Amino acid sequence: MILSRITAFLLAAAVVLMSLPMAALAELNLELDDPNIEPMPFAVPTFVAENAEASAFANQIARVVAEDLTGTGLFREISKDAYISTVTNFNSPVQYADWKAINAQALIVGAVNMNGNNVTVKFRLFDVFSGAALGDGLQFGGTTTSWRRMAHKVADAAYSRITGEGAYFDSRVVFVSETGPKNERKKRLAIMDYDGANVQFLTDSRSLVLAPRFSPTGDRVLYTSYESGFPKIYVLDVASVGRRALADQPGTMSFAPRFSPNGQTVVYSLSSGGNTDIYRMDIGSGAPVRLTSEPSIETAPSFSPDGKQIVFESDRSGNQQLYIMSANGGEARRISFGTGRYGTPVWSPRGDLVAFTKQSGGRFHIGVMRVDGSDEQLLTSSFLDEGPSWSPNGRVIMFMRESAGAGGEVGLYSIDISGRNLRRVTTDGGASDPAWSPLLK
Amino acid sequence: MATGHYISGIGHGALLAWALIGGLFSRVPEDKMEVAEVSIISSEEFAALSAPQPAPDVVPDVPTPPQPVIEDTPEPPVVEAPPEVPTPPVEETPPPVDVAPDVVEAPPPLPDPVEQPPEVVEPPVDNTPVVLAPPATTSSPRPAPRVAPTPVEAPPPDTAVAEEVQEVAAPDTETSTPSEVEEATAPEEATDAIVTEADEPPSSAPTRSSRPAVRPQRPTPSVETAAATTDSTRDAIAEALAEAQQDTAAAQPTAPAGPPMTGGEKDAFLVDVRRCWNVGALSTAALQTKVVVRFEMAQTGKPNVGSIRMTGFEGGSEASAKQAYEAARRAIIRCGATGYKLPIEKYEQWKIINITFNPSNRSLR
Numbered sequence: 001m002i003l004s005r006i007t008a009f010l011l012a013a014a015v016v017l018m019s020l021p022m023a024a025l026a027e028l029n030l031e032l033d034d035p036n037i038e039p040m041p042f043a044v045p046t047f048v049a050e051n052a053e054a055s056a057f058a059n060q061i062a063r064v065v066a067e068d069l070t071g072t073g074l075f076r077e078i079s080k081d082a083y084i085s086t087v088t089n090f091n092s093p094v095q096y097a098d099w100k101a102i103n104a105q106a107l108i109v110g111a112v113n114m115n116g117n118n119v120t121v122k123f124r125l126f127d128v129f130s131g132a133a134l135g136d137g138l139q140f141g142g143t144t145t146s147w148r149r150m151a152h153k154v155a156d157a158a159y160s161r162i163t164g165e166g167a168y169f170d171s172r173v174v175f176v177s178e179t180g181p182k183n184e185r186k187k188r189l190a191i192m193d194y195d196g197a198n199v200q201f202l203t204d205s206r207s208l209v210l211a212p213r214f215s216p217t218g219d220r221v222l223y224t225s226y227e228s229g230f231p232k233i234y235v236l237d238v239a240s241v242g243r244r245a246l247a248d249q250p251g252t253m254s255f256a257p258r259f260s261p262n263g264q265t266v267v268y269s270l271s272s273g274g275n276t277d278i279y280r281m282d283i284g285s286g287a288p289v290r291l292t293s294e295p296s297i298e299t300a301p302s303f304s305p306d307g308k309q310i311v312f313e314s315d316r317s318g319n320q321q322l323y324i325m326s327a328n329g330g331e332a333r334r335i336s337f338g339t340g341r342y343g344t345p346v347w348s349p350r351g352d353l354v355a356f357t358k359q360s361g362g363r364f365h366i367g368v369m370r371v372d373g374s375d376e377q378l379l380t381s382s383f384l385d386e387g388p389s390w391s392p393n394g395r396v397i398m399f400m401r402e403s404a405g406a407g408g409e410v411g412l413y414s415i416d417i418s419g420r421n422l423r424r425v426t427t428d429g430g431a432s433d434p435a436w437s438p439l440l441k
Numbered sequence: 442m443a444t445g446h447y448i449s450g451i452g453h454g455a456l457l458a459w460a461l462i463g464g465l466f467s468r469v470p471e472d473k474m475e476v477a478e479v480s481i482i483s484s485e486e487f488a489a490l491s492a493p494q495p496a497p498d499v500v501p502d503v504p505t506p507p508q509p510v511i512e513d514t515p516e517p518p519v520v521e522a523p524p525e526v527p528t529p530p531v532e533e534t535p536p537p538v539d540v541a542p543d544v545v546e547a548p549p550p551l552p553d554p555v556e557q558p559p560e561v562v563e564p565p566v567d568n569t570p571v572v573l574a575p576p577a578t579t580s581s582p583r584p585a586p587r588v589a590p591t592p593v594e595a596p597p598p599d600t601a602v603a604e605e606v607q608e609v610a611a612p613d614t615e616t617s618t619p620s621e622v623e624e625a626t627a628p629e630e631a632t633d634a635i636v637t638e639a640d641e642p643p644s645s646a647p648t649r650s651s652r653p654a655v656r657p658q659r660p661t662p663s664v665e666t667a668a669a670t671t672d673s674t675r676d677a678i679a680e681a682l683a684e685a686q687q688d689t690a691a692a693q694p695t696a697p698a699g700p701p702m703t704g705g706e707k708d709a710f711l712v713d714v715r716r717c718w719n720v721g722a723l724s725t726a727a728l729q730t731k732v733v734v735r736f737e738m739a740q741t742g743k744p745n746v747g748s749i750r751m752t753g754f755e756g757g758s759e760a761s762a763k764q765a766y767e768a769a770r771r772a773i774i775r776c777g778a779t780g781y782k783l784p785i786e787k788y789e790q791w792k793i794i795n796i797t798f799n800p801s802n803r804s805l806r
Contacts, residue, residue, distance in 0.1 A: 041720040164764035
C-alpha cells in the first residue's frame with residue numbers, strides 16, 4: 001500500500017513538472033545582437049539669457065556644449081531649423097512630444113545669468129523618450145574669461161550622464177608647436193584647451209623641445225629640451241611658466257620622462273656609454289634608481305594607473321617590442337608579438353589597455369591592446385602616426401600625424417578607441433607630441 | 442459455577458417480577474368532568490329576554506369642554522447679524538530674491554513635474570440594474586379567483602387589496618400639520634374569463650426525471666501494466682493523475698493560446714526593435730554588457746512603457762548594465778511608439794516579452 005502511494009506521488013509529480021514548461025512558454029524569449037552604432041541625436045536650444053548682459057554668452061555657451069558633444073562622434077546635434085518648441089524660460093515644462101517628433105533623444109536646457117564680471121550657468125538634461133530629467137540640474141559659476149570652461153563642464157555632465165563614462169571636455173593638452181619647413185622646424189611648448197582653443201606658449205623657440213608630459217594634477221609639465229646641446233629633462237610650472245632641470249649625471253642624456261600616478265616620482269630613459277636604460281627618480285631628492293640593465297635600448301616608460309607596473313619598449317628581442325615590468329624593476333614580460341615594431345606605449349587611465357605606435361608594412365599605426373597583449377586593435381594607418389596620449393576618461397586617444405613629402409604637415413588628431421571618429425584638432429600651425437591633462441578641478 | 446446460575450436466575454426473576462407487578466401501584470389518571478348548573482325558564486321569559494331593546498334618549502345640551510386659550514406666540518427675538526470679522530490683510534509674497542549662490546556647483550531647483558500623467562479615470566461602476574426580460578405576453582394569464590367586467594392586473598405584491606382604489610397620498614409640503622400616511626390599495630385581482638383547469642395549456646415542465654448517463658467503461662490497462670500493478674496501486678495512480686491533470690488544467694490560462702509564433706514573425710519583430718537599438722553613445726564597458734529586458738505588450742502592439750525593466754545582466758558592472766538597459770529601453774519605446782507588427786491572433790504568445798540585448802559583438806571594431 002505504501003509502495004503504491006509512493007509510486008502515485010512520483011507519477012503525479014512528473015505530470016506536474018511536465019506542465020511547467022507550458023507555463024514558461026507564456027513569455028516570449030528572444031535574443032538581439034548586432035546593434036546600430038550611430039550618434040545619438042540631441043537638441044541644445046540657445047540657453048536662456050536671464051538678463052541683457054548674459055545674452056552675449058547664452059548662445060556661445062550652448063554652441064560650445066553642442067560642439068563638445070558632437071566632437072565625440074557619439075552624438076549628433078539636431079538642427080535648430082527642425083525645432084518645434086522654443087525654450088524661453090528655464091523652468092518651463094518641457095514639451096516632450098515636440099522633441100520626440102524631431103527624434104531628439106536628449107535635450108539640454110540651460111540659462112545664463114551675468115552679474116558684473118561673474119557668470120552663472122545652469123542646465124538640465126532630459127531623456128526625451130523617457131519623459132524625465134536625467135539627474136539633477138547643475139549650476140556653475142565663474143568669471144567672463146572662464147565661460148568656455150563652464151560650457152565644457154556642462155557638456156561633461158551631459159556626456160557622463162548619457163554614456164556612463166567619465167568626462168574629458170574640461171581638460172587641456174600640452175604639445176609641441178611646430179613652425180617652419182621640415183628641415184628648419186622651430187619647436188616650442190604650448191598648452192591649449194582639449195579642443196584647440198586658448199593656445200598659450202610655455203617656452204620660446206630658441207631650443208628644441210620634445211615629449212611634454214603632464215603631472216597627475218595638471219599643474220606641472222615634464223619635457224625634454226636640447227637647451228644645453230644634449231637632451232635634458234625639465235619640470236615646468238604651468239601657472240608661472242617657471243622651470244627647472246631635473247638632477248642629471250654628467251655625460252649622460254636623459255629623455256622620455258613621465259610622472260608616476262602620485263606625482264612624486266619620474267621614470268625616464270638615460271643613455272650612457274651607448275646604452276639606454278630606464279631609471280626612476282624621486283623628484284624631491286633627485287636620487288636615480290636604475291630599473292633595467294640590458295644591453296639593448298629600453299625607453300618610453302609609462303606607469304600603470306596604480307603605480308605598480310611600468311610598460312616600456314625594448315629591442316632586447318632583436319626587434320622593438322612592448323614589455324611590462326614591476327615599478328621597482330626586475331624581470332619584464334613581453335606583451336606584443338605581432339609583426340612590425342611597437343613603440344611609445346602608454347597605459348590607459350582605466351588600466352585595461354595600452355596604446356602604442358606600430359610600424360608595419362611601411363606605415364605607422366596607432367593601436368591598443370590589453371595589458372596581457374591580447375585583443376590588439378589598430379585604430380589608424382598613415383605615413384606617420386606617433387605619440388598616443390589618453391584622454392582623462394580613457395575613451396579617446398590623441399596623437400600626431402605627419403604627411404609625406406618635404407612640405408608635409410604635422411598636426412594633432414584624435415580618435416575614439418572604437419576606431420571611429422578620427423578628427424583633426426584645430427591648431428594654428430603644426431603640432432606634435434600631444435599630452436592630455438587630467439580633468440581640471 | 443452454580444452460584445453464578447443462582448445469581449443470574451435471581452436477577453432475571455426480579456426483573457420479570459418488576460415488569461409484571463411494578464405498574465400495579467401506580468395511580469391511573471382520572472378523566473376530569475366539567476359540571477354546569479342550569480335553570481329552567483318559561484317561553485314568555487325567553488321571549489322577553491330575546492326582544493330588541495329601545496334606543497337610549499339623546500341628551501340635547503351637552504356642555505362643550507372649554508378649549509384651552511392659546512396665547513399669542515411671542516415674536517422670535519431679532520437675531521442681530523454677527524459683526525463682520527475683519528479680513529486679515531493678505532500678505533504679499535515677497536518677490537524671490539535673486540541671490541547668487543555661494544557654492545559654485547549647486548543643483549538649481551527642479552522644475553515642476555513637466556508632464557503630469559493624466560489622471561487615471563476609473564471606469565464608472567456599472568450600477569445599471571440588469572434588465573430582465575419582460576414576462577411573455579403570449580402566455581395565458583394565471584387564472585384569477587375573481588371575474589370582473591374589466592380584468593384587473595395583479596397588484597404589486599405588497600399592495601393591500603381593497604374595494605376602492607386608493608392612490609398614495611403625496612405629502613403636503615405647504616402645511617406643517619402632519620397627516621396620516623395612507624397606504625396605497627388596489628382592487629382585487631380579476632380576469633375576464635374563467636380559466637378552468639381543463640383549459641390550462643399543457644405544462645412544459647418535465648413530467649419525469651431522466652436517468653443519468655451510463656458511466657463510461659474504464660479503459661482496460663495493458664497486460665504489462667496490469668501484471669505489474671495491483672488494483673490498489675492502479676486506483677491510487679488514477680487518483681493522482683486526475684489531481685495532476687486538474688492542476689494542469691488550472692494552469693492552462695497562463696499557457697499561450699493558439700499556434701506558436703513562427704521564426705519569421707520573431708525575426709520581423711527583432712528587426713523592428715533593432716532599427717531603434719542604438720549603442721553609439723554607450724561606454725565601452727556598456728558595450729560589453731548583455732542585459733535582459735522584460736516588458737509587457739498591449740494588443741495594439743505597443744509596449745507598456747511602465748512595465749519595461751531589466752531582469753538581469755552579464756559581463757559588466759551595474760553602472761554599465763544601467764547604460765546598456767537605457768539604450769535597450771529607448772529602442773523598445775521608440776520603435777514601439779506606433780505599435781509593433783505582431784500577429785494579433787497570437788497575442789497570448791507575445792503578451793510578455795523578454796529580450797536579451799547583446800551588443801558585445803560590435804565593440805572595439
